[in-house]
Each structure stands twice: as structure tokens, then as C-alpha cells.
Amino acid sequence: MAPALRVNAVSKTYARSESPALTPTSxxxxxxxxxxxxxxxxxxxxxxxxxxxxxxxxxxxxIEALGELVTGPGNGRAIVFQDAALFPWLTxxxxxxxxxRAHGMPKAERREKVAHALRMVHLDxxxxxxxxxxxxxxxxxxxxxxxxxxxPEILLMDEPFSALDAQTRTLLQDELQRIWLETRPAVxxxxxxxxxxxxxxxxxHLLSSSPGRVxxxxxxxxxxxxxxADPALLDIRHDMLERLRAEVxxxxxxxxxxxxxxxxxx
Amino acid sequence: MxxxxxxxxxxxxxxKGWLLALLMFLWWLVTAAGWADPYKLPxxxxxxxxxxxxxxxxxxxxDLGATLLRLVEGWAIGVTAGVLLGLITGGSRFLxxxxxxxxxxxxxxxTIAFLPLAILWFGFNGTAVLVITAFGTFKPMAISTYSAxxxxxxxxxxxxxxxxxxxxxxxxxxxxxxxxxxLVTGLKLSxxxxxxxxxxxxxxxxxxxxxxxxxxxxxxxxxxxxVIAVILVILxxxxxxxxxxxxxxERWVNRRWGLTGAR
Amino acid sequence: MRAxxxxxxxxxxxxxxxxxxxxxxxxxxGGTGSYDxxxxxxxxxxxxxxxxxxxxxxxxxxxxxxxVDEHPFQTGxxxxxxxxxxxxxxxxxxxxxxxxxxxxxxxxxxLLAGVVTGGQRLVATPSSGIRTIAxxxxxxxxxxxxxxxxxLTLRLLLESAGLKGDDHGGTVGxxxxxxxxxxxxxxxxxxxAALAPEPYAAKLIATGVVVPVAPADRQIARWRIPATVxxxxxxxxxxxxxxxxxxxxxxxxxxxxxxxxxxxxxxxFNDLIAETTGKTMDxxxxxxxxxxxxxxxxxAPGSMQLMVDAAxxxxxxxxxxxxxxxxxxxx
Numbered sequence: 006m007a008p009a010l011r012v013n014a015v016s017k018t019y020a021r022s023e024s025p026a027l028t029p030t031s032x033x034x035x036x037x038x039x040x041x042x043x044x045x046x047x048x049x050x051x052x053x054x055x056x057x058x059x060x061x062x063x064x065x066x067x068i069e070a071l072g073e074l075v076t077g078p079g080n081g082r083a084i085v086f087q088d089a090a091l092f093p094w095l096t097x098x099x100x101x102x103x104x105x106r107a108h109g110m111p112k113a114e115r116r117e118k119v120a121h122a123l124r125m126v127h128l129d130x131x132x133x134x135x136x137x138x139x140x141x142x143x144x145x146x147x148x149x150x151x152x153x154x155x156x157p158e159i160l161l162m163d164e165p166f167s168a169l170d171a172q173t174r175t176l177l178q179d180e181l182q183r184i185w186l187e188t189r190p191a192v193x194x195x196x197x198x199x200x201x202x203x204x205x206x207x208x209x210h211l212l213s214s215s216p217g218r219v220x221x222x223x224x225x226x227x228x229x230x231x232x233x234a235d236p237a238l239l240d241i242r243h244d245m246l247e248r249l250r251a252e253v254x255x256x257x258x259x260x261x262x263x264x265x266x267x268x269x270x271x
Numbered sequence: 272m273x274x275x276x277x278x279x280x281x282x283x284x285x286x287k288g289w290l291l292a293l294l295m296f297l298w299w300l301v302t303a304a305g306w307a308d309p310y311k312l313p314x315x316x317x318x319x320x321x322x323x324x325x326x327x328x329x330x331x332x333x334d335l336g337a338t339l340l341r342l343v344e345g346w347a348i349g350v351t352a353g354v355l356l357g358l359i360t361g362g363s364r365f366l367x368x369x370x371x372x373x374x375x376x377x378x379x380x381x382t383i384a385f386l387p388l389a390i391l392w393f394g395f396n397g398t399a400v401l402v403i404t405a406f407g408t409f410k411p412m413a414i415s416t417y418s419a420x421x422x423x424x425x426x427x428x429x430x431x432x433x434x435x436x437x438x439x440x441x442x443x444x445x446x447x448x449x450x451x452x453x454l455v456t457g458l459k460l461s462x463x464x465x466x467x468x469x470x471x472x473x474x475x476x477x478x479x480x481x482x483x484x485x486x487x488x489x490x491x492x493x494x495x496x497x498v499i500a501v502i503l504v505i506l507x508x509x510x511x512x513x514x515x516x517x518x519x520x521e522r523w524v525n526r527r528w529g530l531t532g533a534r
Numbered sequence: 535m536r537a538x539x540x541x542x543x544x545x546x547x548x549x550x551x552x553x554x555x556x557x558x559x560x561x562x563x564g565g566t567g568s569y570d571x572x573x574x575x576x577x578x579x580x581x582x583x584x585x586x587x588x589x590x591x592x593x594x595x596x597x598x599x600x601x602v603d604e605h606p607f608q609t610g611x612x613x614x615x616x617x618x619x620x621x622x623x624x625x626x627x628x629x630x631x632x633x634x635x636x637x638x639x640x641x642x643x644x645l646l647a648g649v650v651t652g653g654q655r656l657v658a659t660p661s662s663g664i665r666t667i668a669x670x671x672x673x674x675x676x677x678x679x680x681x682x683x684x685x686l687t688l689r690l691l692l693e694s695a696g697l698k699g700d701d702h703g704g705t706v707g708x709x710x711x712x713x714x715x716x717x718x719x720x721x722x723x724x725x726x727a728a729l730a731p732e733p734y735a736a737k738l739i740a741t742g743v744v745v746p747v748a749p750a751d752r753q754i755a756r757w758r759i760p761a762t763v764x765x766x767x768x769x770x771x772x773x774x775x776x777x778x779x780x781x782x783x784x785x786x787x788x789x790x791x792x793x794x795x796x797x798x799x800x801x802x803f804n805d806l807i808a809e810t811t812g813k814t815m816d817x818x819x820x821x822x823x824x825x826x827x828x829x830x831x832x833x834a835p836g837s838m839q840l841m842v843d844a845a846x847x848x849x850x851x852x853x854x855x856x857x858x859x860x861x862x863x864x865x
Contacts, residue, residue, distance in 0.1 A: 058429075058433055059433075060429050060432070060433065077432075078432050078433040078434075078435070079433075079435050082433070083433065083434070084429075084430070084433040086426055086429070086430060088426060090424075090426045090427055090429070090430040092427065092430075092431075092445065092448065092449075093527075093528045093529040093530075094448045094449075094451065094527060094528055095448075103431070103434055103436070103444070104434030104435055104436075106440075106444070107431075107434050107435040107436040107437075107440060107444075108435050135527065135529060136529060137526075137528075137529025151434070155434065155435075310618060310638055310639040310642075311618075311619070328849075387714075387715075390715060390718045391718060394718070394722035394724070395711065395715055395718045395719040395722045395724045396722060396724055475712060475715065476715075484710075487679075487680070487710070488680045488681075488710075490611050491609075491611050491679040491680040491681050491682065491710070492611075492634050492680055492681035492850045493611055493614055493615070493631065493634040493635060493638050493681075494634075494638065494850075494852065495638075496852075
């Protein structure tokens, strides 16, 4: 079977920046596979996701989604952003409906799909509320519903839980696992939280910075549903941390990155 | 009305009116004590009686009505044109590069400088005044609009595009609603510019009814009490529109757009 | 407590600023009684011709030892404000604004002498069919401003024909139109006629846009209504009687020269507007306009009172005008 996503030696260097944000990187994502990109700030993981989403153009290399060359957003890919990025002037229902309207779907059909998506994230009781009336966790669930309503074959998630408190984050991780098991899109999940990446994924690409690159790939064979306190997950996290320490040779950089990784990975 | 409600309304009036009350008191004090030359600064009582005469004898209410009608018309036309041009301008880099410096330059020219042209093109009548008012409104509104478009959150734009929104649909359903809170600021700003342009134009084109004409009458016959009375009327209209319209509009938009939290 | 103390401080600051403003309003204009110069105002109008030539010659060496600073104004009300506000000591003004000043601030000014009489005519578009004053019924007539000499004269004309302005229950629309916009107002059909000051009347007649309404012009000539008079502040007159006598004499010489040689006035006027606006007017138009006015120091008995009566009837006056203030007191 053809991969859902083929990342083919893409690289990116931003203007006014000395080292590349991302050196040539390649990997495939199979249909229904959950892949995480994890690493400290500046490792190029968000750049990579932006390129997959079609919002950033790679300097070199190419990306194919569902067998087609990616030149812009759309065709089977949906994105969940870090800060939910809901439209504040629309109710949750209208927010979730937005992508369907953009695709010109008839109203009756839209209503049914929106209701289903809201039920899936347990927000059907607040469908007519505005985003400012909801908690951060509810907003992020709405933004997941907004992506799922498009029936994406590829779901892209850019640090979706990093702005949430620890309890909410754990709840949403469980919920995401459940939803993914129900709907089974291919997922590319960006995070700087090592344990989160290991918990959710089939495959984790560990990235490091200066220059941004993949330093190791982990295949997580633990059966689902998983438990975040599983000792096997903690072992993987430990290995990732060791790996990152070894990668960083600049002393100053090491201190900065170490602080971040240990803090968020704890 | 409950006692608490009454109390809070009273406190609101005190909080918002203390400066006005103080200035009125000082005005009265200075004139009653005979410190001011009555020709240069008539007493509040004198101005109030002049104001009463203007309403009963000159039908100032008709002038006020004519001015407000022209103001609202000119403002509405100017706002519509300004927002449309702003949207077009902000929507394309090429258009913006060409249009922006021209509008910015025009904004530096006082609107009233165009009155002789407006009189030539539209006649010595209410139309010229309306055009000048609309033009005075249009410039700050267009600037507010395209400036607001630069402040639309890039994440929201990305989210919209990623969901497949393009072109006119994107402009109509995302860009326009996203700039609404900033547009409210533009509406307030352009309202004050509309007032200025309208008064300046009415002073010259005095044929029709209007506060500007009364203001000019007061100046021409040296009746400073009439001038102060008209200023007071404009001041009161300004306070009333600000409190009853703009403040409420702003509060509604801010709440609806989640800018003030759930207050 | 801190917040309340700060609020009190703010309050005090506001009071201080407001009182400061009040002192400014009341304080200025209170001179010491001794002057080291004469601040002289005049309008950039052709009817102020003797002022224009006189300030260049008859007053150029000063008045009784006091140097003269000249200040051109665009409109009468500003000039009156400057006089009553203490920025001017003497001025060439139209009788309309002077009447308004005497009504609102009686006794502050003193009428010295006449300067020019005439200088205004009723003109109408040929298509309006206005041939007599009575024909103005139901028409719109332009005047330069409320309460100015033309406005008051028009009201006298209407009264003489049994008509009234529409602001007093009559049928004649009296429309204030600035001189510069008069052509547009006539072209646009906003007005059918105008009581216009010179040289605007002559200019419009020369272009064929309007024709004079002869019966009205004859009536205006009979009234001998002044176009320009010379006034000083009472304070200046009291403090500097010698300078006032010198001013009256200088005015008389300038008036005589203007009456004897209108071409001098036309040239001085063109030079002055060229300096301020960069444009000049057709010499023939100016000479035609000057032929429609008389430079004279006389103020015809009763002519000023006509202005007062017209202003009173129009509702422009705040109180009674002292009758003595309408008679020249050159000494």
C-alpha cells in the first residue's frame, strides 16, 4: 500500500539565520499510522509540519500526500494548532462547520456532520457557546472536532496540548487516543513533550537543533490502549533524553536545551 | 428600580460628570464674580437663555436635525466606501503599495481644503457638504481598515486556509469578521472626522439649515453667546453618541469577540 | 487614603488651570493708557481703498509720533473681535459689524469719520426676471454674511417694497454666500440675485452672468449708506488724542486722493491682492467698481441709524445701540 505521506529530503533555511532550520529529512507515514516529531525549540519540527501542511514551502525536496505533490493546504489534510485558533466571533458549531462551508457542502449534510464531530469530543452540550465562554481544554477539543469533521486521511497536530495544564493535558491525550482508534487517520503530531510523544505514537522521530535534523527514530510497539505510567514508556523517554544530551556539544546550548527538555519532559 | 440600582446609576453619573460639573461651576464663578468681560465670556445663565431662544425662535431643533441627518448620511457613505477600499487595499500587496501612500497623503490634507472643488463639481448646496463629510469619513476609515487587516492573527489565517478557505470566501468569512473590533475604533475615529468636515463645510455653505450655519451666524453678528450655545449643543450630542452608541457597540463587540473575557 | 489624596491633587490642578484660563480671558486688553504704536486694521476689500493707499502714504510716517502697524483682515467680524479683544487700536470697518459691536459691547468703540459710501449693488440673473425690488418676492438673494452691510441694506430694500426675508415670515430667501463662492451659487441656481459688494458686482456684470437691478441701485444711492467707516477704541481715543487727530487728518487726505484719482486705488488694490493671493483683477472691472462708490469723510445724517434699524428688525441686536455712537466724533 502507498504511504499516506511521503517526506522526501526536504530542507529549509530561513533568511537572516546562520544554520539551517532543517537539513534534508525523509520519512514516510503509512495510512492510519501515528507519527510524532519531538524535540526542543528550534529543531525544525514545526517547520516540518508547516511544510507537510502546505503552509511553508521547502527550499529543496518534496512532499507527497496521498500520492499527490503538496503545493498548498488541503486535499485530505487537516490541522490542529497549539492555541486552538478558533474564530472568536463564531459559536462552536459554526467554527466546526467552517471547513465544510469552505468546501461548499450543502447545509443539511453539514449539520449532521458537525453534530457528530461535536459528540465525538463531548462538546454537543455547548454547541451554541462562543470560544471565550469555554475553558482551554474545551477549546482545544473543539479545534480537534473542527479538523475531524473534514474526515481527514491525514491529521496534523502542532503542539496541541502544550498550552494546557497537566490534568487537562492527560485527559485530552486519552481522548485523542480513543478518537484516533475510532477514526484511524494518519497523524503527524508535533510536541516537545517526550512522554506524550511516546505515549501516543507508533513511531517517534527525535529531532535536535543547530542544525535541525532527525537524530533517531523510535518504533513504539506497546499495545493500545496504553497507560502513561507504563515503565516501557519511561524507558523510551530516558533513552531520548540521553540521546539529546549526547547530541548537543555546545556547552551553552546544552544548558538551555537541557533545561527545557527536562522541564517539559518530566 | 431597586435602591441599589438607583445608587449605582447615581454613582455612574457622578463618576462621569464631575469634570463637566466642575467646569460649569468655574464658568459660573468667573462670570458671577465679575472677573470676566461679559462680551468675551457671557455667563452660563445668559448662554442658556440664548440657547432657549434659539430653540423657540430659530427652531434650532430643525438645524440640529438637518445636521445630524447629513452627518449620519455622510458618515455611513464614507464608512462603507472606506471599508470597501480598505478591504481591497489590504487584500493585495500590489494594490496596497499603490493606494496606501495616496490615502496617507490625502489624510494629511484637511478635508475642508477640498470644499471649493466639491462646490464646483456638486454645486453650492447640501450635496457638496455631504460629499465633504463622506470624504472626511472615508480616509480614516480606509486607513483603519487596511491597518486592521495587517493585525489579523496569522494563526487564524493559516487555520482558515488549511480548512480550504480561499479568495472572496476567506475575505468575507474570516478577514472581515476578524477586523471588526479594530473597525469599531475606526468608526469612532471617523465619526469625529465627519463632525469636523461637516461643521467646516456648513460654515461656508450656509444656505441650508444646520448647526454650522448657526455657528457662523453667531460669529458674523458677533454673538459669542450663540457660538457658545452651539458648541454646548455639539458637545452634548458628542457625549450622548459616545455613551449611548459607541460605548455600547464597543462593549458588545469586545464581549462577542472574547476580548474582555467573560465579563 | 492615598488614592483620595491623589484625586484631590488632580482636582486642584484642574481648578488652577481653569482659573488661569479665566485670568487670560479677563486680563488681556487692559492697557496702561500709553501706547508706543498704533495697531491698524483694514479689510482686503476695494471699498477700503483709502485705507490701502493711505497706510502706504498718509500714515506711513506714523500718527503724532506713533508708528502704524497695519493688519489686513478677511472679514469684518474678525476685525471687530480684534478691536474688542485689544489687538487693534483703530480700524477701517463696515457699518454692519460696527453696529453689532455697539449693540453687544456699547461704548467700547468710537466712530471717527466716513471713508467710502456706496460700493454695493443689487444684481440678478437675466433669466430670473428681476427688474425691480418688488420682483424679489419668492426669490433667493445672496449676501456675503449675516449682519454685514449688504445683508442690512437688502433688508432695507425689501422693507421699502413691502417685502420681508424668509427668516421673518417673508417670501425672500436671504442666503449668506461668501464672495468667493458667489459665482458658483449663481451658476448652480442656489440664488437668483445678489446684493454684492464691489468689485464682485462689477466682475459678475462684466462676465454677463448678471445684470444690475437699476431701481435698487438708485434707492441705495439715495440712502448714501457708508461702505467703510473709520473707528478707534475708546481707550485709545482717551489715551492718545493727538494720534486720533492725526489719524482723522491722514484719513481725510487719503480719501481726497482716492476720490480724485481712482486709478491709484485700483493699482494699490491689485498690488495688495497680488501680494497675498498671487492674482490680480481686470483693471477695467476695478475702474467700473470704483465708479460705483464715493470716497468721502462724510457720513450722511441718518444713514448709520438705518443700519441700526435694519439690524434691530432682523433680530441681530443684543441690546439698544446708543444713538450717539452712530454720529462721528472726530475730536
